[in-house]
Amino acid sequence: MRVTYDQTVTTATDGAPRVRRARSPRGQGDQLRDEILAAAERILIESNDQDSLSIRAIAAAVGVTPPSIYLHFADRTDLVFAVCERQARHLEAAMDAAAAGIDDPWERIRRRGHAYLRWGLDNPEHYRILMMSRPDKTPDRFVDERLADTAGLVPVAADVAEAVRREQIVAGDAVQMVEALWMIIHGMVSLLISKPEFPFGDAEDTYERMFELVHRGLAPRP
């Protein structure tokens, strides 16, 4: 069934009806780029499997043919990397929102960590793509030292430095402390994601226990 532009429903080869996206008005071709990225996120949420993130699946979800993707992305890698960028900004935003308005630096750290945990558990496949992918399938700036900026570790470093100043935690290398915190929260998130059937118990309780352990581990000696 051939359709003209003012129609929106066609029939794909598999017989399933597809909604064909209305063509963007002139000068607004960039709109499709955002729609592609949004569709990619939706697919990740629904399928919970990045293998489902194919050019063809995304095109179908947007209501467009596969070659259209190439109007906005050089290739599949380029697209997946753009998805990463988006996810990183979401994670960062969630962490910043959690810490907003809190004066106590150690409490800010606790809340940032908690937001990190929640975001990871709520978006497991997004977390996986951002933090657990093979490095050669991840953009450089999410693998090398720039990750600290990109993934919102810098504010944590500031919080740690401030907590040291207020003698909430023992003096030490702030960067190393942030790395330790990152490793610990990442270990929690990624194990919970990868081993969902393991009887870990309530994630919130576990987080409090872990935070308490870290707190005592970093507390100034009496």
Next chain:
Amino acid sequence: MRVTYDQTVTTATDGAPRVRRARSPRGQGDQLRDEILAAAERILIESNDQDSLSIRAIAAAVGVTPPSIYLHFADRTDLVFAVCERQARHLEAAMDAAAAGIDDPWERIRRRGHAYLRWGLDNPEHYRILMMSRPDKTPDRFVDERLADTAGLVPVAADVAEAVRREQIVAGDAVQMVEALWMIIHGMVSLLISKPEFPFGDAEDTYERMFELVHRGLAPRP
């Protein structure tokens, strides 16, 4: 180039020479099973990418045709799961070896953790398949409560209980403590694997710092 059984070199379609495996003697068909698993491990080490673990690639590595794989494995999933089993036993063995002959329980824990770290860093793709795979691509017994047995967590629980008895660490739920230790070491291993370009610094130093943090976090209150 057709070959007969007493020859071993043939020419694949891509022109690359392949060694054809000698047929197993009667009654020893099971030999091929082990060779398949060994080849799968080799491919993981060489390619560092589980996507390279295809039936065809494994068959080629063994020097056998793809259908032969099905004499020993029901399908690809079955094969990948068998690879998991092997890896788990290697990890377990490495941890047990590290703790052997040590009397001090907390030192045993330190050494087990260190062996876990080393094994993960030395076998990143094996670690990835065992601990970081999507749960639906992992055998049940590596996802649910049996993982504790399978992955060598049980001895750690015994060590923790003994450390509590000796008042090396604070009293508490041994299972929860093991989970915390696991999350922490897993976070370290998996981040180092996934973000190799990140300037984490020396892994051994990091391990000592982490262990010290945990040690202080679990130390009995004065």
Next chain:
DNA sequence: TGTACATCAGTGAACGCGCGTTCACTGATGTAC
């Protein structure tokens, strides 16, 4: 105001690829009589 033309946002069909899996077959080796 009318018309030729350029531009823009896509489409449709096809390419070659590697994959998991199936199926009928082969040929060496052991066993029964």
Next chain:
DNA sequence: TGTACATCAGTGAACGCGCGTTCACTGATGTAC
């Protein structure tokens, strides 16, 4: 001792699939004269 037969450990060819990507094209819309 000789021979028919069963068994075992594979092979060879083919299947259909979904994938990323390329290429020539289309048709609506704006612009210049």
